[in-house]
Amino acid sequence: MSKIKILYNQEIKRSRWKIFFEKSRFSTPFQSPEFFDFINSISGMSAEAFAVEAGNQLQVLCVVTLQKEKGIKSYFSRRAIIYGGPLIAEDEKAFEAIEALLKAISQKVGENVIYLEIRNLNDYSDFKANFENNGWEYQSHLNIQIKLKNKSMDDINGMMKYNRRREIRLSYKQGALVKKVESKEEVSMLYSVLSNLYNERVKLPLPSLDFFYNLFNSPVGLIFLVRHGPNIIGGSFCVYYPKNTINTLYYCGIRDYHKKIFPTHLAIMGAIEFGLSNNLTAIDLMGAGKPGDEYGVRKYKAAFGGDLVEHGRFLKVCNKPLYHFGKFGLKIYQKFKK
Numbered sequence: 001m002s003k004i005k006i007l008y009n010q011e012i013k014r015s016r017w018k019i020f021f022e023k024s025r026f027s028t029p030f031q032s033p034e035f036f037d038f039i040n041s042i043s044g045m046s047a048e049a050f051a052v053e054a055g056n057q058l059q060v061l062c063v064v065t066l067q068k069e070k071g072i073k074s075y076f077s078r079r080a081i082i083y084g085g086p087l088i089a090e091d092e093k094a095f096e097a098i099e100a101l102l103k104a105i106s107q108k109v110g111e112n113v114i115y116l117e118i119r120n121l122n123d124y125s126d127f128k129a130n131f132e133n134n135g136w137e138y139q140s141h142l143n144i145q146i147k148l149k150n151k152s153m154d155d156i157n158g159m160m161k162y163n164r165r166r167e168i169r170l171s172y173k174q175g176a177l178v179k180k181v182e183s184k185e186e187v188s189m190l191y192s193v194l195s196n197l198y199n200e201r202v203k204l205p206l207p208s209l210d211f212f213y214n215l216f217n218s219p220v221g222l223i224f225l226v227r228h229g230p231n232i233i234g235g236s237f238c239v240y241y242p243k244n245t246i247n248t249l250y251y252c253g254i255r256d257y258h259k260k261i262f263p264t265h266l267a268i269m270g271a272i273e274f275g276l277s278n279n280l281t282a283i284d285l286m287g288a289g290k291p292g293d294e295y296g297v298r299k300y301k302a303a304f305g306g307d308l309v310e311h312g313r314f315l316k317v318c319n320k321p322l323y324h325f326g327k328f329g330l331k332i333y334q335k336f337k338k
Helices: 014-023 033-040 094-112 125-133 153-159 162-173 184-202 209-217 263-277 296-302 320-337
Strands: 004-008 046-054 057-067 079-084 115-120 137-139 143-147 176-180 221-228 231-240 245-253 282-284 307-309 313-317
Touching: 004 094, 014 033, 014 057, 033 046, 033 057, 046 094, 057 094, 079 094, 094 115, 094 125, 125 137, 143 296, 153 263, 162 176, 162 263, 176 263, 184 209, 184 221, 184 231, 184 245, 209 221, 209 231, 221 263, 231 263, 245 263, 263 282
Parallel strands: 079 115, 245 282
Antiparallel strands: 004 046, 046 057, 057 079, 115 313, 137 313, 143 282, 143 307, 176 221, 221 231, 231 245
16 A cells, blocks of 8 residues: 555645545535534534545545533543544555544544544444454444435325324424524524423533534534424524535424424424435434434434434543543433433
């Protein structure tokens, strides 16, 4: 193999990055330069781009997001998340390049975080041994993806469960509608609905409003708002990339708002309709839990149709005492929030 070279951040030429991204079968919005810029625009978060070059050709590339909670919790929540997984060339050199990438990430990031996690949105089974040889543990995890390419809305409706189609039809009939967010004021009002959901039911930390403002301003951000008359009753926060996928980061709806209106359904329908009208390849509903575990969110997402896939995750724990302490602390947090 030609001599390999590790590239960081600005060392990766944007033009080459974009070409590599657009050609790769592993591409998702999360490996784009625009997503990298979005994360680096958020206070309290940052991203590092890593690439491996061989023979003047990019072989692998990924965006590592560095995250932590605010205040005293920041010390116990330092983590590095790689959404989507790496871009990998269709080349025999890629296997050696992925080894170099994993070593570079561990050396540059591993000392400053409690754990590293790759949340795969494609099938990386061919490279599983490379990850395991470098101390990454594969964890089973499910996802639901709805293919949109060469499909019509009739096709999508035909894939849905009968009750989901009926509830969506009833919602529209009652005058509810979904549209793209057009102002920061609408972002703020929708965030209130999402924040109430997380405080009352989800019991997990939620990014600050600035995260969603910056998503609104990002070229990879898409936000959909569900209205009924003057009322904002739900919506979804997504990332997307042209000719690629749309991915739902967060979605919400006011619970029991109206017996014939289902705002959360329409929040997801907004993303589906956008994907169809803009020739995107798929909508990724971003997570359906672990195989064998009861998970109500999986059942909810599955009713939209689509494929249940297991691309899993790769985890590397860098500080085991703090990792287990953090997991214990999260359970206490969720119990305290009840």
